[in-house]
Amino acid sequence: MRGALGATVAVLATVAVVAVVAVVAVAAPARAIPVDTGRVDVGPAGTSLMHGDLASTDSTPNVGPGRRARVAASTVPGGACAATFIGSDGIPVSLCTQFLGPGGVAVPTVTLFHPRTASVLARLPLTKGGLLGGVYGYLDARDRVVVADGSGAIVRVAHRGGLVSPRLVVEERASLAGHLPRGDAVTGLSPDYAGRVWFASTNGVIGTVTRVAGRSRVASMHLPRGEQLGNGLSVRPAGVSVLTTHALYEMTAGADGIPRVRWRRGYDRGAARKPGQLTWGSGTTPTYFGPRGDDWVAIVDSADRAPNLLVYRSDDGGLVCRMRAFGRSGQGTENSVIARGPTSLVIPSTYGYQYPPMAESGPARPSSAPFVGGSTRVDVAPGRCHRVWENGDRIASLPRLSRADGLVYALGYGPYRPGPQQLGPVYLIGSDSATGRRVVTIPVGTGPVDEPLELTGTIARDGTLWQATVGRMLRIARG
Structure with missing residues (x-):
């Protein structure tokens, strides 16, 4: 556990379940890489996907809240909101998870918020599902939330009535019956550049949904037995990147919609799950980046002594470079790698972070570790990775x-300070991606109510950061 937080685990366990999981200019802006264009059915850039864009760069074109940020409003949404999206109308909508009962029933709930007061405008509970059901989703071009519910269906949820009489309704539903084994659940969901929706299940089913003459056509395949998924999908025009607990895949789909493996690269997953990670294996959603936009793909493995950053060529899986992911930071991560422009990455450490026990899969080795934290920037060139x-x-x-x-x-x-780590202030942190220097440190709450729980926020076009904690939704505005 992270210090003396045993009591906190009990609080978190009854309140929320995690996904799993942001002016004053102080640095040169990072160059944009892949752009969501063409036939992609996705909403506004930077606010429609959990990892920022289809390439999972965890970046946004929008300016952030800056050095004078303040909590302008907050509310209690009644669940842990794993991802928040903002459509063309500026209204925030989140995928929240309520954790109910001793059996650990996860109830995914689409939640609509007022754009100024942060008050809850409407809720729509979906069919109860598995632990991480309803975590991954996105916003389509019509501002509808696309998410999988516990019945084994992909639904599109629209909000109507504006701010006067808001309500949430399911407008479309595509059943995955016959494609998901009993007890399996969708954990990854993303649109592609051919107008399809890709999905991935916990137990290794990879599939697509294509709309044909107003009906949904589903096609799927199964990865090798024993390979599981706990991360999202990343998409580029020429393929889809899928990361399991054993290997990284580059996949494509033809006219029949059936996913096919272009290449596979196994990685070192270590001897057991690491503390601060949810599964036994890599905790990173693959990140597309590179000199031509998406010609490279990056992950971090889960090797025992020290995890490695692995960068491959997207087209053929050839190794671009490999190096130890962290120096003095905690040796592991459950967070996606950030792409800072075409040849630069930022990797955050989560080693030792304490998740609610029901969110973790299998015992950790060691059973616990201090949450030291730390982030690092690595620049990439063919045959060489370099820590900046x-x-x-x-x-x-x-x-x-x-x-x-x-x-x-x-x-x-x-x-971090050695010894028992007590609950204390939670801060908005902003660091210069060019130098790593902290330039924003603003108190926004206190644990356990505002434990961030590795949840995902989003930055609106006006610079406002919408960020959930275990107990609240925060609207952090520019000062």
Whole structure:
């Protein structure tokens, strides 16, 4: 456990379940990489996907809340909101998870918030499902939330009535019956550049949904037995990246919609799950980046002594470079790798972070570790990875890089100190992605109510950060 937080585990266990999981210019803006264009059925750039864009760069074109940020409003949404999206109308909508009963029933709930007061405008509970059901989703081009519910269906939820008489309704439903084994659940969901929806299940079913003459056509395949998924899918025009607990895959689909493996690369998953990770294997959603936009793909493995950053060529799986992911930071991560422009990555550490026990899969080795934290920047060139900086940021939400101001935003804690770690202030942290230097440290709450729980926020076009904690939804505005 993270210090003397045993009592906190009990609080978190009854309140929420995690997914799993952001002015003043102080740095040169990072260059944009892949752009969601063409036939992709996705909403506004930077606010429609959990990892920022289809390539999972965890970045946004929007400027962040900056050095004078303040909590302008907050509310209690009644669940842990794993992802928040903002459509073309500026109204925030979240995928929240209520954890009910001693059996651990997860109830995914689409929740609509007022854009100024942060008050809850409407809720729509979906069919109860598995532990992580209803966590991954996105916003389509019609501002509808696309998410899988516990019945084994992909639904599109629209909000109607504006701010006067808001309500949430299911407009479309695509059944995955016959494609998911009993007890399986969708954990990854994303649109592609051919107009299809890709899905991935916990137990290794990879499939697509295509709309044909107003009906949904589902096609799927099964990865090798024993390979599970706990991360999202990343998409580029030429393929889809899928990461299991054993290997990284590049996949494509033809006219029949059936996913096919272009290449597979196994990785070192270590001897057991690491503390601060949810599964036994890599905790990173693959990140597309590279000189031509998406010609490279990056993950971090889960090797026992020290995890490695692995960068491959997207087309053929050839190794671009490999190096130890962290220097002095905690040796492991459950967070996606951030792409800072075409050849630069930022990797946050979550090693030792304490999740609610029901969110973890299998015993950890060691059983616990201090949450030291830390982030590092690595620049990539063919045949060589180079560490540029490493800092001590103890971030505890999925970070977001603003390409407009060059800062990496997240919620987190004060500096690590040996010994029992007590609950204390939770801060908005902003670090210069060019240098790693902290330039924003603003108190926004206190644990356990505002434990960030590695939840995902989003930065609106006006610079407002919408970020959930275990107990609240925070509207963090520019000062």
